[in-house]
Amino acid sequence: MSLLGITPSTHSSVSSRLLRLSIFLVLGLPDSEGKAIWMAHLNITFQVGNQIISELGESGVFGNHSPLESVSGAVALPEGWNQNACNPMTNFSRPEQADSWLALIERGGCTFTHKINVAAEKGANGVIIYNYPGTGNKVFPMSHQGTENIVAVMIGNLKGRQLLHLIQKGVYVMVVIEVGRVHMSWLSHYVISLLTFLAATVTYLFLYCAWRPRAPDSSIRRRRQIKADVKKAVSQLQLRVLQEGDRELEPNEDSCVICFDMYKPQDVVRVLTCKHFFHKACIDPWLLAHRTCPMCKCDILKT
Ligand SMILES: [Zn+2]
Ligand SMILES: [Zn+2]
Structure with missing residues (x-):
């Protein structure tokens, strides 16, 4: 997560805008003799x-x-x-x-x-x-x-x-x-304080941008790794094709909690390690996003 949700590219545009503003202020600084x-x-x-x-x-x-x-x-x-x-x-x-x-x-x-x-x-x-x-x-x-x-x-x-x-x-x-x-008049003091503040902010942002890329890289790498692990874990979960006469097709059995449809013969279901099962087409995207069973919250990477 980037600081305040700002990405490095917005950082550099903010800092370049601040730099331009401070240059503008320096050029627009009132004649010191007039204000002194x-x-x-x-x-x-x-x-x-x-x-x-x-x-x-x-x-x-x-x-x-x-x-x-x-x-x-x-x-x-x-x-x-x-x-x-x-x-x-x-x-x-x-x-x-x-x-x-x-x-x-x-x-x-x-x-x-x-x-x-x-x-x-x-x-x-x-x-x-x-x-x-x-x-x-x-x-x-x-x-x-x-x-x-x-x-x-x-x-x-x-x-x-x-x-x-x-x-x-x-x-x-x-x-x-x-x-x-x-x-110097209070105005010159004010302008100088403002410029000092801007210079400090610009320096901070430049340093921040210079150092920052390493941090997102490592967090992005970690997230990618987890995603790959989840994908692998999902592919290893058992698949079943429901057949006429299966107990799961009886009218008093539960429906799929993701799409709320009743199970029908020939439906492909994914059976999780917790033994809960769902339509493959429903549960696979869910697991890639959430990693956990929608019924009992068990983590597929931990079981
Ligand atoms: Zn479903
Ligand atoms: Zn479960």
């Missing part, structure tokens, strides 16, 4: 009194449509009470001494694309967007199609508000954004 998450290092420097404080942390992620490059500058806030820079007229409190500046903008109110473009039009060299209040330091790669050639990163709300308060107090804050490590 690029962390951003923010090197923040500011002066408090006579002290220059500098801190470096992998605290942001690059937007999905941002160039992956380093950018630096003084941090500037949108002017007015609203920090979301959704108004196209928004001006930024850009420090006069800075050649290069980065806009610090709050998330929300309009799309990422919109606020990044507002800052880009005012001449920002990069955009730092901080997440909604209450999200701690959670970040994710923003989608901002249509903002070409401007670096855009997202930082957590806590970090964003820390920078906001410093600048609102008049502190000059410099930030260098650098490209950090790359993290």
Whole structure:
């Protein structure tokens, strides 16, 4: 018996189908750059009194449509009470001494694309967007199609508000954004896990097909041997031709249990070792299929 009733030929067709599927998945694997998450290092420097404080942390992620490059500058806030820079007229409190500046903008109110473009039009060299209040330091790669050639990163709300308060107090804050490590998204992890699973399955099936033929061969050989033995045993069983006057032809005697016909003179019957008898034409095929007497179940190979 083959595993799950699948024959070796269906195994090879299943495995070739799996192989084709995995090749298709490899070729169709999404561009890793598009699905990967690029962390951003923010090197923040500011002066408090006579002290220059500098801190470096992998605290942001690059937007999905941002160039992956380093950018630096003084941090500037949108002017007015609203920090979301959704108004196209928004001006930024850009420090006069800075050649290069980065806009610090709050998330929300309009799309990422919109606020990044507002800052880009005012001449920002990069955009730092901080997440909604209450999200701690959670970040994710923003989608901002249509903002070409401007670096855009997202930082957590806590970090964003820390920078906001410093600048609102008049502190000059410099930030260098650098490209950090790359993290694969859950989708890439999922696709890779799926491919690993498929590769393992395909390998297993190939090995199974390579080893399997020996097992059916031996079981088929055994079944053939039994069939030959049964055939031989059947041929050795006694045959009789019923004659007028035989006791078996009396009306109160049993009929053939296979065809239910009463026995008639000249019927050829096969007598089994258990002494039960049946029409030869009825019992021979039965024995080849079942090996046992239909009445008492005695095995013709064992007697
Ligand atoms: Zn019969
Ligand atoms: Zn019997």
